[in-house]
Amino acid sequence: MRVHRNLQRLGALGLSLALGWWLWQGVTISPFQGITGPAARYIHGTARDTGAANVVAAILFDYRGFDTLGEASVIYTTVCGVALLFAKRRYRRSSHGLSFIVKRGMALLVPFILLYASSIIVMGHLSPGGGFQGGAVMATVTVLFCVIYGSSFEAARVSPKVKETIESSGALLFTAIGLIGLVTGGAFLTNSAAGFPRGMMGHLVSGGTIPLLNIAVGMKVGAGLSTLFYSMVKILEDPTESSPPEV
């Protein structure tokens, strides 16, 4: 038994040391060491082709924009399916939420969370982040509302209909921006070749369609994920639960 315990400790020590070594390698590695093939082409050509400072956003919304439309459609389909599956079962009452301290504290924080999410979406072509990430941060507000204040509060603040409308208009905006490329004679989702201004790299207005597509995807993902969470959480509540004392 004791030997077994010691072996476990030795294993844990070895795992910690290996992870630490791995982390140290990541810290000390040189960023441009041995990058070849498509990666090198993207790193060197992004600024010239798209004008976006964030290479990942440029690949996601310019070089591989059509794939991103597919990804966003996957989320859209998922939301439609979940909303359809859970549509029938509705309880009138919602949970009572957490204590007064948490409710008050969260009320002070929620505007800043929304501001942060918007900045992630709008600055998607300049800094790490983008529509998917910012939309996910925006959807956490729904999760917080449902957990802390109860899901009827969430439904009263932002009605599910409005969220569905926002999501659908995000999808429409994405497709419309793609169609502009077709209208000007290029391919679907053409960026700077279709006449979108490339701008100065590092400025807010740069990167052509990339910021617009970021906003579209942000609308879609934010509204979609919050609809997803809301439609699943509203059936988990116990309608017979009595109100807890406020302490």
Next chain:
Amino acid sequence: MSDLFFGLSTVFMVAGLFFAFASVVGVIRFPDVYTRLHASTKALSGGAMMILAGTAFRAAAAGHWPAMVKTLLIAAFLLATNPLASHAIARACYRHGIVPKGTVIDEYAEKIRGDRS
């Protein structure tokens, strides 16, 4: 001035490491969920915030004022959220029926009972 900031940042970072280490020891050694929660909140309130303050001083020593302000904002966010989260966890544990180890007088339970009756 920047030497002073650099030294201060090192002091803060070492203190933060101490807090993080102490909270790990506490999470392993303490007997029940409440004392462990007490230890684990120190990892964030003491450890992470001190390390962030050290980072802010280091950024100030290098002259990166925007980075300093951002770091301090992150620290303020942690300061605002960490007590809320640990309060919610502790309250949920108590309402689930976990009694703190070695409790003699439980005024909270009496208060809840008084409210119910």
